[in-house]
Amino acid sequence: MPILATKLFVPPLRAQAVRRPRLVQQLDEGLRSGRKLSLLSAPAGFGKTTLLSEWVEALAELRPSLRVAWLSLDTSDNDPVRFLGYLAAALRDPAADPDAAPLASAEAALTALINDLVRTEQQVVLVLDDVQTIESPAVRDAIAFLLDHLPPQLHLVIATRSDPPLPIARLRARGELTELRAADLRFTAEEAATFVTRVTGLSLSPDDVLTLEARTEGWVAGLQLAALSMRDSSDVPGFLTAFAGSHRFVIDYLVEEVLEATRPGVREFLLQTSVLDRLSGPLCDAVTGQAGSDRMLATLERENLFVVPLDDDREWFRYHHLFADVLRARLLAQDPKRVLDLNRLASEWYEQHGSAEDAVRYAFAASDFPLAARLIEATIPGIRKSRQDATLLTWLTQLPADVIGHRPVLGVFSAWASLVAGDIDAVETRLAAAERTLAATSASGQRAHESEPGEELQNLPVTIALYRAAVAQARGDLAGMRENAQRAMDAAAPDDHLGRGAAAGMLGLASWAMGDIEAGIEAFGASSASLRQAGNVTDAINIAMVLVDMLLPLGRLREAQSTCEAALAEAAASGSGAATADLHATLSEILLERNQIAEAKKHLAGGEQLGDGVFSHEHHYRQFVAQAKVAEAENHLDDAYDLLTQAEQHYRRGFFPEARPIGAMKARIRIVQARLPEALEWVNDQSLSPADELSYPSEFGHVTLARLLLAQFRADPTPDAGREASGLLARLREAAEAGGRRGSVIEILVLQALLLEAQGDTAAALDPLEQALVHAEPEGYVRVFVAEGQAVLRPLRAAAGAGIRPEYVRMLSQALRQTEGAETPSAPLSEALSERELHVLRLLSTEMTGPEIANELFVSLNTMRTHTKHIFQKLDVTSRPAAVRRAEALGLI
Numbered sequence: 001m002p003i004l005a006t007k008l009f010v011p012p013l014r015a016q017a018v019r020r021p022r023l024v025q026q027l028d029e030g031l032r033s034g035r036k037l038s039l040l041s042a043p044a045g046f047g048k049t050t051l052l053s054e055w056v057e058a059l060a061e062l063r064p065s066l067r068v069a070w071l072s073l074d075t076s077d078n079d080p081v082r083f084l085g086y087l088a089a090a091l092r093d094p095a096a097d098p099d100a101a102p103l104a105s106a107e108a109a110l111t112a113l114i115n116d117l118v119r120t121e122q123q124v125v126l127v128l129d130d131v132q133t134i135e136s137p138a139v140r141d142a143i144a145f146l147l148d149h150l151p152p153q154l155h156l157v158i159a160t161r162s163d164p165p166l167p168i169a170r171l172r173a174r175g176e177l178t179e180l181r182a183a184d185l186r187f188t189a190e191e192a193a194t195f196v197t198r199v200t201g202l203s204l205s206p207d208d209v210l211t212l213e214a215r216t217e218g219w220v221a222g223l224q225l226a227a228l229s230m231r232d233s234s235d236v237p238g239f240l241t242a243f244a245g246s247h248r249f250v251i252d253y254l255v256e257e258v259l260e261a262t263r264p265g266v267r268e269f270l271l272q273t274s275v276l277d278r279l280s281g282p283l284c285d286a287v288t289g290q291a292g293s294d295r296m297l298a299t300l301e302r303e304n305l306f307v308v309p310l311d312d313d314r315e316w317f318r319y320h321h322l323f324a325d326v327l328r329a330r331l332l333a334q335d336p337k338r339v340l341d342l343n344r345l346a347s348e349w350y351e352q353h354g355s356a357e358d359a360v361r362y363a364f365a366a367s368d369f370p371l372a373a374r375l376i377e378a379t380i381p382g383i384r385k386s387r388q389d390a391t392l393l394t395w396l397t398q399l400p401a402d403v404i405g406h407r408p409v410l411g412v413f414s415a416w417a418s419l420v421a422g423d424i425d426a427v428e429t430r431l432a433a434a435e436r437t438l439a440a441t442s443a444s445g446q447r448a449h450e451s452e453p454g455e456e457l458q459n460l461p462v463t464i465a466l467y468r469a470a471v472a473q474a475r476g477d478l479a480g481m482r483e484n485a486q487r488a489m490d491a492a493a494p495d496d497h498l499g500r501g502a503a504a505g506m507l508g509l510a511s512w513a514m515g516d517i518e519a520g521i522e523a524f525g526a527s528s529a530s531l532r533q534a535g536n537v538t539d540a541i542n543i544a545m546v547l548v549d550m551l552l553p554l555g556r557l558r559e560a561q562s563t564c565e566a567a568l569a570e571a572a573a574s575g576s577g578a579a580t581a582d583l584h585a586t587l588s589e590i591l592l593e594r595n596q597i598a599e600a601k602k603h604l605a606g607g608e609q610l611g612d613g614v615f616s617h618e619h620h621y622r623q624f625v626a627q628a629k630v631a632e633a634e635n636h637l638d639d640a641y642d643l644l645t646q647a648e649q650h651y652r653r654g655f656f657p658e659a660r661p662i663g664a665m666k667a668r669i670r671i672v673q674a675r676l677p678e679a680l681e682w683v684n685d686q687s688l689s690p691a692d693e694l695s696y697p698s699e700f701g702h703v704t705l706a707r708l709l710l711a712q713f714r715a716d717p718t719p720d721a722g723r724e725a726s727g728l729l730a731r732l733r734e735a736a737e738a739g740g741r742r743g744s745v746i747e748i749l750v751l752q753a754l755l756l757e758a759q760g761d762t763a764a765a766l767d768p769l770e771q772a773l774v775h776a777e778p779e780g781y782v783r784v785f786v787a788e789g790q791a792v793l794r795p796l797r798a799a800a801g802a803g804i805r806p807e808y809v810r811m812l813s814q815a816l817r818q819t820e821g822a823e824t825p826s827a828p829l830s831e832a833l834s835e836r837e838l839h840v841l842r843l844l845s846t847e848m849t850g851p852e853i854a855n856e857l858f859v860s861l862n863t864m865r866t867h868t869k870h871i872f873q874k875l876d877v878t879s880r881p882a883a884v885r886r887a888e889a890l891g892l893i
Contacts, residue, residue: 002355003089006278006310010070010127013053016198018191020051023180027055027157030178031125036150037171040159042182044321045221048159049308051185052127059125070127072310074277076357078136079391084109087142091117091126106142108571108580114151123153131160136390140165186218195220199227202236211240221320224306259330262305269296270305271334274327275342275365278310279317286349287342340366347371356382360395369403377409380456393417408434409451412463419470427471431464461491462499469506473513482510501530505543513657515696515739517550524550537574541567546656548586553659553699555742557779561590581606585626592629595782595815601630621650625662632669633783633819641669657697664704671704671711672789679708690728694735699744702732706751714758725755746775747784754788757795762847765795770804777808786816800893801846803839814891831874838892840867845884845893 281294472480485506508523544567
């Protein structure tokens with residue numbers, strides 16, 4: 001994205017400017033006291049920018065080591081990517097690469113900028129001027145994120161006509177805010193007198209000054225207009241007496257006076273160039289059709305005719321905003337067609353000079369929609385690569401339907417705009433129209449449309465097929481999704497790596513949604529490779545999260561963790577942090593399954609810090625789910641439920657299968673809380689029953705139903721309830737095993753063991769429990785067992801007694817006790833137990849009698865008692881129950 005340097009220049013202080021040391025002192029005090037924000041909020045024309053220029057000049061003398069970063073904002077900065085690019089350019093060390101690209105993710109970009117500032121330890125003042133032009137919630141969130149995470153050496157200054165949506169009251173209450181408002185910025189009588197004298201050369205009487213100050217209420221722009229008008233007045237007191245009315249009427253009156261007093265050539269130049277947001281000699285020459293605009297701009301500045309220099313070399317200027325507004329209104333009233341012609345000339349100049357966005361903007365201002373359409377098509381490759389989707393969406397909504405209809409490229413991307421907006425029905429209509437236009441070209445042999453030949457037109461069949469696949473997925477038509485994704489793959493040229501990567505991703509999503517997860521993983525591997533060949537490293541890193549989501553139901557916990565960690569490392573190394581926060585949240589869930597709660601919370605905090613104020617609903621959804629899982633692990637069940645409710649509010653159905661519905665997770669919380677009617681309400685809403693046909697998309701919901709049936713059986717152990725739960729679990733296990741979903745199989749096996757235990761058949765429970773342990777131990781699963789609480793303790797003791805996976809069972813038992821809040825004694829054993837004694841100890845923790853234990857060990861009862869005596873001595877206990885409790889606390893069983 002090209003950076004317009006003039007937006008980063010500090011506006012130079014005018015020679016006629018009145019020094020305002022009292023206000024400079026207030027700004028200085030806010031900086032010295034370490035306050036976060038200085039806010040200058042007042043209507044236009046109150047001298048906010050001029051005051052800041054004076055302060056910056058003073059800082060350069062008093063604090064030469066301090067750096068000032070200045071960013072003049074305008075409406076085009078409502079695109080988040082554009083805003084981040086300019087912010088990065090403003091904050092970047094001048095010695096750094098001026099063309100370095102910003103990070104793709106708002107959170108990552110801002111975090112990187114903040115971290116860079118922290119590392120340099122240099123004190124920086126960041127000025128954001130004209131913040132009132134920012135209306136985009138995403139950009140406002142970015143400014144809020146920056147303010148919330150401001151390092152000590154960065155001081156933020158905001159100049160705006162209206163208060164920005166920031167926690168101003170909170171900052172004020174905490175003493176972190178310096179604020180200057182209209183009442184502070186208005187000129188005093190002395191300042192007004194000094195200002196008028198410098199502009200007009202007149203020495204006003206004290207009464208005249210008081211009248212002028214009262215009439216303008218210290219409004220600097222009004223004073224300037226009044227001063228310009230009274231320069232040639234023979235009756236200054238009379239003029240001041242007649243000077244009255246609201247700001248709008250005052251402006252109209254004074255500008256007419258100013259314009260009437262200017263030479264015809266100057267007045268014509270002012271009107272013609274009023275359509276321009278920024279003025280330069282060559283641009284003004286192109287718009288006016290005359291040479292010498294450089295000299296004219298210099299004259300306007302010299303005569304104080306409301307031109308503001310934007311750089312030190314005086315190459316770029318702008319008009320005072322209110323002055324420009326009045327000029328445009330007068331021009332429009334005089335000759336509306338001329339306004340359109342002037343904007344068209346500006347568009348042509350910007351196109352010739354490589355500024356596509358400005359060219360498009362002026363084409364719209366000229367109402368030349370065919371020109372705008374041609375320019376937009378030319379910018380699409382760059383816009384998509386830089387991810388300025390918001391800009392493209394805005395442009396598409398401004399184009400008339402008939403103009404889009406003649407350009408199949410724009411027709412297809414307008415279909416994409418409908419897809420983004422959720423208007424699924426409109427997508428196919430627009431895609432079909434674009435196809436008909438293309439078909440007419442093929443039939444006639446001549447181009448029957450206005451789209452320019454190029455990469456986007458050539459790859460249009462691939463793009464159409466991909467959007468049709470997305471529509472099919474949104475409608476739940478998985479077969480149609482796969483069919484269209486394959487069509488896109490077949491249509492993509494061998495060197496169309498972006499198209500092939502997207503098609504492979506769609507095929508992977510279709511396979512995943514249909515339960516063929518291995519095929520989904522393979523397809524996304526191919527997608528990642530293609531995206532890397534296309535140079536889209538950020539998108540390739542994003543795929544890691546999709547792969548993790550598929551690896552977990554397969555039970556490949558270790559691979560999921562390594563995939564996540566590798567993606568985080570690559571994102572950090574490449575400076576591509578679009579998915580960093582999501583990856584942190586995902587990794588926290590993996591670590592939580594290993595019962596590494598502290599590490600999980602660490603990553604969760606990192607993701608939360610990056611994600612605060614983000615633009616992605618998907619991130620908020622993942623973050624809240626991960627937070628809920630931690631709260632559940634720490635037995636804060638009500639908090640977990642509330643966090644899932646927040647996740648639900650942020651969830652948006654998209655391309656990914658809803659393999660883990662939030663409603664099902666909330667129902668599981670209610671089951672743990674024994675609030676079964678609420679869980680049953682969700683099951684009924686989903687029309688789930690034990691007799692349903694099973695599929696992967698419904699698996700999580702049906703396992704939730706099985707949990708509910710198990711809880712109902714525990715509450716009322718009727719044979720029918722037991723059979724219903726047992727039958728559903730058996731069918732779920734068979735389906736998960738057939739699909740290779742070992743992660744699901746582990747959970748189902750644990751539930752089967754718990755059901756058999758609840759039915760009083762501990763011996764039978766050992767079979768599914770042992771199989772679960774066999775699958776789970778190599779991958780390091782913990783929470784799938786210990787989350788079941790005390791209900792799983794008895795089967796684990798039985799497994800310990802039977803010598804099943806002894807070390808793993810011991811670790812799970814210890815983790816369970818820690819989760820339940822049991823205290824581990826600080827005193828260690830005076831003497832370690834032998835392997836034989838540990839075996840006896842595990843049998844003592846079961847319901848077996850002494851003779852039964854002796855038979856199990858093939859020893860006499862006296863020998864067994866001798867072992868027991870030694871165990872009691874080493875554990876420093878006197879009874880079998882005490883020995884079991886002590887062994888559990890020490891993690892021996």
